[in-house]
Amino acid sequence: MIEFINVEKTYPNGTVALENINLKIEQGEFVAVIGLSGAGKSTLIRCINRMHDITSGQLVVDGVDVGKLKGKQIRRFRRRIGMIFQSFNLVTRTSVINNVLVSFVPDLPLWRKSLGIFTVEQKIKALDALDKVGILDKAYIRVDQLSGGQQQRVALARTLAQNPDIILADEPIASLDPVTSKLVMDDFKKVNKEMNISVIMNIHHVEVALEYADRIIGVRKGEIVFDGEAALVTQELLDEIYGGKVDEVKSSLEESVAYV
Numbered sequence: 468m469i470e471f472i473n474v475e476k477t478y479p480n481g482t483v484a485l486e487n488i489n490l491k492i493e494q495g496e497f498v499a500v501i502g503l504s505g506a507g508k509s510t511l512i513r514c515i516n517r518m519h520d521i522t523s524g525q526l527v528v529d530g531v532d533v534g535k536l537k538g539k540q541i542r543r544f545r546r547r548i549g550m551i552f553q554s555f556n557l558v559t560r561t562s563v564i565n566n567v568l569v570s571f572v573p574d575l576p577l578w579r580k581s582l583g584i585f586t587v588e589q590k591i592k593a594l595d596a597l598d599k600v601g602i603l604d605k606a607y608i609r610v611d612q613l614s615g616g617q618q619q620r621v622a623l624a625r626t627l628a629q630n631p632d633i634i635l636a637d638e639p640i641a642s643l644d645p646v647t648s649k650l651v652m653d654d655f656k657k658v659n660k661e662m663n664i665s666v667i668m669n670i671h672h673v674e675v676a677l678e679y680a681d682r683i684i685g686v687r688k689g690e691i692v693f694d695g696e697a698a699l700v701t702q703e704l705l706d707e708i709y710g711g712k713v714d715e716v717k718s719s720l721e722e723s724v725a726y727v
């Protein structure tokens with residue numbers, strides 16, 4: 468379980484990004500964090516794996532007080548939390564399988580690290596992860612020959628290979644077309660349901676959030692203004708989350724009516 472207790476985050480320049488955040492996310496939930504640009508969505512997600520340090524309050528993940536972790540403990544803790552970015556963060560000039568194998572590098576003894584030698588077991592795990600996201604046939608192809616959607620699936624496979632309990636996804640479909648976005652979201656849903664991995668996703672596409680997530684967290688100016696089932700999200704709530712800027716979400720609102 469992920470628990471935020473009175474969490475605040477103020478950046479060194481004085482920007483208050485999160486205020487009074489109280490949240491409990493159970494293992495296996497699929498949570499979408501929505502809100503205007505600058506509302507604090509990325510900050511919220513990135514505090515969970517200590518990419519950002521909170522300023523006050525407490526953040527507890529499966530009984531571990533995240534703020535108290537130091538050095539090696541942080542690295543070990545992060546192994547349980549996969550992170551997916553909008554920009555995929557892959558090494559494009561090498562093969563798909565090499566990108567997935569990278570997730571095992573921290574586990575290798577120094578001599579293997581320097582020679583880049585992976586065990587047969589690790590290679591099988593990497594291939595298995597690629598199979599889970601439906602791109603096993605691309606294992607020995609260079610990443611720069613894949614589409615954006617396929618690259619995001621490689622990133623997801625790399626994360627799965629590290630056997631995470633939690634996947635944090637920061638705008639994973641922002642640079643993908645609607646059809647490809649759906650395929651990638653199907654993969655997230657699959658790993659969430661079949662492997663009971665918690666997914667916490669920051670997402671701008673309201674209609675996609677409502678279709679895929681079980682729970683929606685609406686953030687406005689660093690505070691949570693809605694936290695509940697996707698099925699309970701109404702147009703009025705979206706107006707509140709988006710501060711009355713209906714035009715910005717109008718098309719999403721129209722489509723989302725179908726899902727509410």
Ligand SMILES: Nc1ncnc2c1ncn2[C@@H]1O[C@H](COP(=O)(O)OP(=O)(O)OP(=O)(O)O)[C@@H](O)[C@H]1O
Nearest residue numbers: 478480482483484503504505506507508509510511
């Ligand atoms: N490293 C930083 N230093 C100072 N201020 C920051 C930093 N990162 C984010 N902020 C500020 O914190 C606030 C929240 O930013 P955050 O990136 O979490 O919002 P967001 O909802 O994820 O936005 P977007 O949807 O555009 O990614 C914003 O006012 C932003 O300008």
